[in-house]
Structure formats: C-alpha cells, structure tokens
Amino acid sequence: MSPSENAPLPPSPVRSMRWPLGIAAVVALLAGTSFFVLRTSEPPPAPPPE
Incomplete structure (x- = not known):
C-alpha cells in the first residue's frame, strides 16, 4: 500500500456540517x-x- 492510498479522505459535506x-x-x-x-x-x- 502506498502512502497516497493511505491518505485520509477529505471530509464529506454531511460530516463537515455535522460539527457546526x-x-x-x-x-x-x-x-x-x-x-x-x-x-x-x-x-x-x-x-x-x-
């Protein structure tokens, strides 16, 4: 597995909206x-x- 594949995925709109x-x-x-x-x-x- 290369480091680029193991990079965290960008937060989805739903997840980023859940915090606020x-x-x-x-x-x-x-x-x-x-x-x-x-x-x-x-x-x-x-x-x-x-």
Missing part, C-alpha cells in the same frame, strides 16, 4: 435552559393589594 450543527444545537439548548432557569428562579410578581 451539533455545536449550534448544544449552544441553543444551553441558552434556552439557562434562560428558562433564570426566568423561573425569579419570584412571580405579587398581585396588587385590593
């Missing part, structure tokens, strides 16, 4: 979770006294 999409999905999940936690951790506004 996966990272974007993780970031979106983290942002959504932290936003949800921050929103729910705040006490709800008290109703005005009547």
Whole structure:
C-alpha cells in the first residue's frame, strides 16, 4: 500500500456540517435552559393589594 492510498479522505459535506450543527444545537439548548432557569428562579410578581 502506498502512502497516497493511505491518505485520509477529505471530509464529506454531511460530516463537515455535522460539527457546526451539533455545536449550534448544544449552544441553543444551553441558552434556552439557562434562560428558562433564570426566568423561573425569579419570584412571580405579587398581585396588587385590593
């Protein structure tokens, strides 16, 4: 086997797109979770006294 045959194949479009999409999905999940936690951790506004 010659070294040229053993060279790694160039990444396919699907594989190269999987990383950015996966990272974007993780970031979106983290942002959504932290936003949800921050929103729910705040006490709800008290109703005005009547």
